[in-house]
Amino acid sequence: MMARQRAFQDRASLSDLREDLYQAHGDQLMKPLVAALRDVWDGAHDAVADRLQENRPNGLTIARRLAQQMDDILVTLLEAITRHVHRNGNPSDSERFALLATGGYGRGAMAPYSDVDFLFVTPYKQTAWGEQIAESLLYALWDMKLKVGHAVRSMDETIKMARQDMTIRTAVLEARFIHGDAGIFDKTMARLETELFAQTGMEFVAAKLDERNKRHQRQGGTRYLVEPNVKEGKGGLRDLHMLFWLAKYIFGTREPKELIHLNLFTKEAFQRFERSRRFLWTVRLHLHLVRGRAEERLTFDIQQEIASRMGFLDRGATRGVERFMKRYFLAAKDVGDLTRIICAALEDNQKKQAPGISRFMPSFMQRKQRPAPGFVLTNGRLNFDLDEPLQASPERIIGIFRLSQTSRYDIHPTALELMSDSLGLVDARLRAHEGANKLFMEILTDQDFAETSLRRMNEAGVLGRFVPDFGKIVAMMQFNMYHHYTADEHLIRAIGILAQIERGELKEEHPLATELFPRIGTRKILYMAMLLHDIAKGRDEDHSIAGERIAYRLCPRLGFTAAETETVAWLVRYHLVMSATAQRRYVGVPKTIRDFVAFVQSPARLRYLLILTVADIRAVGPGVWNGWKGSLLRQLYQEADDVLAGANPVQRRSQRAMLAKDQFQENWAKELANDGDDTAKKFLDMHYDSYWTVMDGDSILSHARLMAERIKTGKDIVFAAEDDGFRGITRFSILTDDHPGLFARITGAVALAGLSVADAKIFTTMDGLALDTLWLQDERGQAIADKARIKRLEKAVLDTLGGHVVLPDVLAVRRKAPSKVDAFKVAPDVVIDQDASGTHTLIEVSGRDRVGLLYDLSRVLVAQNLRISSAQIATFGEKVVDVFYVRDAFGLKVTSQTKLDKISAAMLAVFDGLGQEKVA
Incomplete structure (x- = not known):
């Protein structure tokens, strides 16, 4: 018997193998033959792997050789079946058949684990002997562990089913003869052509x-x-x-x-x-x-x-x-x-299928239709009029895209092909052509078709030649889970989203951006900044800094004034700042707002930046934008806009606390009066001023209900969960006796429930209770629609706090499951910022995400005797950024450098597993 070889086997050697096995086993040769052919097929897989390691391998040639190997295996099996297992020395006309490869296999190329699709075609209705042949072949292939798609049909049935079913029609279109009666194959294909294909082309x-x-x-x-x-x-x-x-x-x-x-x-x-x-x-x-x-x-x-x-x-x-x-x-x-x-x-x-139709057209309709000088219509699509060579007026290469926008005619593919073949004409002279640059700006800022036109320009190769820096990012992917598209596609999509916002089509999802767009002043600034904001990706330096230089170089060429150019460059340089501030800093801290306003400097820049940020995030990919991110950006915008209008952030904080208390008493009187004024006063008295400046009215009322429930029921721990559909978040609050590590254990329970924390605020009341509020999302970045998951979360919290679940052990098991993030390496980093808040030390930790990471980091802070006042969590694909506002055991900032170094080292150790067992 043939031993498994890392090579393809020809049909002659397989025929010899078949006969050797027949001599040894007689009519019982099928079992050893199937085993031997499985080895042949495995050896063919090995041969594919070897050939792929050769210099400049041709995958198509290899795939064809693999399909040929399958042909040889099928022929070997059929000859064994017809000659030795189900002999028929004198088959009748009805017992003839043709074995046809169909579908992908019919094309004569296959991958190692592709389906083996074939069709038995008979002249008439299937006979008993024919059924035995087909059945034996199928069993043999199944024993070889192959995935088979098969059918047995007469010629008439083949024609009939191909007429009725487009999938079958496509499969037989590519049919290829393998074995049997070639005449049946020829006749079947001839009938398909004359009776079906020729009549149903379009x-x-x-x-x-x-x-x-x-x-x-x-x-x-x-x-x-x-x-x-x-x-x-x-x-x-x-x-x-x-x-x-x-x-x-x-x-x-x-x-x-x-x-x-x-x-x-x-x-x-x-x-x-x-x-x-x-x-x-x-x-x-x-x-x-x-x-x-x-x-x-x-x-x-x-x-x-x-x-x-x-x-x-x-x-x-x-x-x-x-x-x-x-x-x-x-x-x-x-x-x-x-x-x-x-x-x-x-x-x-x-x-051309309408013969002689031009004889009946008026003479003016037979003449070339010219929608504009230098262009013609070909079958209702824009084309170049080549009576004038393209070299004579290359600005038409830009102009055809603008004409497509204004005329609503699509561009003919032959025109796109001609442009692709003539990219040498898009040179420095064309880039300096005032008319071409004006046309490009009109294309970019077209409110209806900018995205479509830019994509066509890009696919024709024109955009990357006209804006050479754009050409450097064409088809460039960023190897991470955050960005769903290539860099060039992201920019083009962002332009499309910008136009949607301007047209008012995204008013429900982005009300603030839609409201602000008419107030931005110069719309071309925003469109240009959007086109350039990621144009320097893939370089050795920060893409924002390099992009700023590109803006200063490109904008004057495209007709921007010095002031307009400066604004575009500023937006490109700082296009990430608003998102980073909203997602990584607590907007309720006056210093956060003061620093952000000092950076933005003007209401006009703030409006530009808000709209740019919204469109940028949304264009990253499906599911990246959610209502929670929108709410953070809106809050930051409104706070900054007020300060730019003259408000004092510190005074606003004091006023907010007074207003929050007044609003609470009014809401209490409306909704919770039955619980008594004493309860309301107790709730007012139990919180420090910081609580009233941080929490919104809905959260405060929810917390009051929690306190009332705890008093009524006598429960040690009470929960509340409320959805905010527009913000895409679920607010989950817990009121219980305070003790060290409480927040860490709660986040561990959240991880066990398969949920994620977007934000958290942790308060200790004057009478020693802990009021922890977490804003949670599901795997899709949305509010938790399944209320059963909330119940499971509450149980997980109770089990965790009651000591029934050992979180490190359970989470360690969860982490063993394969995850997409395992494919990436993210260097962990810890940044300690003493300037972000006047009362807290800010610790920002970034690294590769994993199940229970927030729990691990929170445990480190507990072990360092730190109190967490709030936490913000931002996830960017495989990378997570967790920001903690902390104070020491005395309620003060952490000022000891030795202590800060120790905190940083402990945080970094979480990512490589060092020292975790020491954090109890």
Whole structure:
């Protein structure tokens, strides 16, 4: 018997293997044959892995060789079945059959764990002998642990079902003969062509394009998702397959290179087609082998390994995995370009299907339609009028995008292709052309179509040439979980969101930004700042500082005054400050507001910055923006706007406390009067002034109800949970006897419940009670809709405080579960800020997120005899930033440098596991 080899086996050697086993086992050869062929298939997997390690491997060639190996295995099995297991020395005409590979396998290329799809075609109704053959083959393949898609149909049934079912029609379109009666295959394909394909061309095209659009939406709607699906995603292999399906169905092409002879592709376009196929197939083969299963999604945890396997190394500030993903996104972009070219050719072909129609058109309709000088309409789409060479007026390359916006005509794919082939015309002279720069600004600030036009400019390669610094971030991904899109796609999406805010379409989600937009003054400042805010990503220096320099260099070229340029540059330089302040600092501290206002300096800048921040966060990706972040930004804006208008933050704090007490008494009289005035007075007296300046009216009333419940029921611990749907948060409050480590244990219980803390305020009342309020979110960053989870959280808190759960042990078990964040390295950091507050020491800790991290950090602070007054938690993908406002045991700031160094060391030790067992 043939031993397993790390090589492909040819059909002759498998035939010899079959006969050797027949000689040894007679009619019982199937079991050993199946085992031997499984070894052959495993050896083929090994051969795929070996060939992928060769210099510049061709994934498509390897995938074809693997499909050929499967062909040989199927033929070997069928010959064993028909010759030795179910012999039929004189088969009747009805007992003839053809075995056809279909679907992806029919294309003659497969990945190691792809499905094996095939079809038995018979001339007439299936016979008993035919059923035995098909059944035996299926059992053999199942015993080989292969995933099989199969069908047995007559020729008539094949035609009928292909007519009824578009999936079946697509599968047989790519059918390939493997074994049996070749005449049946030829006749079946001829009938499909004449009886079905030739009559339903545009029906097939429409169905496939609709199917593609729906598939793209399921996969995220963009080819620039940072965890793309190599097979099904936009710009993936399925899109390439679709190109060939359409060409084969309409034009009868058998090989992709025929697309050149049909004038569907230029030689250069065909080369892009082949490069994309080879690259995507290489990636897909690696994916299957790394996972050991049929995996099509290029997730973070395997991107680095595949990048390494494919030879992508770090270069300067750019990591190898980021270079690899850039290559992927450029391939996906090429697939998009090729799709447009094929679709345009199909559209032109359809126009030609009305013979002689021009004879009935008025003469003026037969003349070229010119929507503007230098342009024509081709089948209702904008194209260049090549009576005048493009070289003579290259500003038309910019102008066609603006004309598309104003005329509402789409741009013809051949025009986009011509631009891609003529990028040399987008040079320094064109960039200095006053008219071209004016057109670009009109494109950028168009309220309706800026996003669409910029994306088209980018995909044609024009945007990166006209704004060279933008070209440096095209297809650049940032290897982290926070950013969902490539850097260029993020900027273009941010422009689109900005326009949506301006049009008032996001009024419900972003009421403040929508209200402020008409008051910003010069809208082009905001659009330009949005385009440039991340344009310097991927450089050795801070992208905000480098982006500021780019703004000072680019804006004058585009017609900005010195004052306008300065504002754009300022916004680019400081575009992260408002988000960082809102999410990492407590806005209720007067010094936070004073420092922020001193930085912003003017109401106009504040408005610009608020809108820029909202659009930037929202454009990061689905689920990144939530109501809680919105509420933090609104609060910061309103506080800063008041101070810019002349308010004193310290006086406002005192006034807020007085107003809060008055409002509480009014609310008590309305809603809780039955609990008595004595209870109300007790609640007023039990809190220090800091409580009244921090908590909002709803929270205060909720806390009063808690106190009343504790008095009535005599319970040691009482809970309250209320949702705020607009802010996307659940407020969870606990009132109980105070003791060291209480907050840490509560956060541990929250981790056990699978929830996350966004904010927390911790108060000790004058009579020694602890009132801890946490603002919680679920895995989606939303309020907790399932009330059963709140009940489970309350039980977890009770079990934890009662000593029934040993949190370190339970959380240690939870952390063993695989997590996406395991693919990333985040250097931990501790920043201690004594200037952020006049009464507290601020400790900011950042590092890689994990289950129960807030609990671990809080335990460290407890062990250092520190009191936590508040905590703010901001998560950015795999990175978390936890900010604590703390005081020492005497209620003072921590001033000893030795003590501060010890705190920092203990916090950092949490991230590498050192010393955790010492924190009880």
